[in-house]
Amino acid sequence: MSAELYSVEQVAEKLGLHVRTVRNYVRDGRLKAVRIGKQYRIAREDLDALIGQESTPTPPRHVEVSSVVRVDGIDAHEAARLVTTLQAVTNGPRGDDGPLRVEALHDQARASLKIIVLGSADTTAELLKVIDRLTGEDR
Secondary structure, X not given: OOOOEEEHHHHHHHHOOOHHHHHHHHHHOOOOOEXXXXXXXXXXXXXXXXXXXXXXXXXXXXXXXXEEEEEXXXXXXXXXXXXXXHHHHHXXXXXXXXXXXXXXXXXXXXXXXXXXXXXXXXXXXXXXXXXXXXHOOOO
């Protein structure tokens, strides 16, 4: 819940009114409020509507994770299979939590694979679990 809520007392203080006046506004329907227990709570948007101000919506928070996974001791054939599997997982059905990108680079001389993952925290965490399962010692 991201709504900013005010008590009747806070609204009264902001508007320079008596608490009873604010309660009367609520009871008369001039000011929208939600009753929680024995107290009213007023959303910032409803207070702004009362005083004729447009509320500026808070932009949604965006979290993106970038991870680099290094897998040592992997030949080109195994690396290609792993990357193909990860791309299939990435392109498969997922929730609507934004794009997920996977880039990979295999260094044949060092028998090392670097996998770069970019995406939301949840999706990246799930993909890292897949990588862990696919590259684990008990394969």
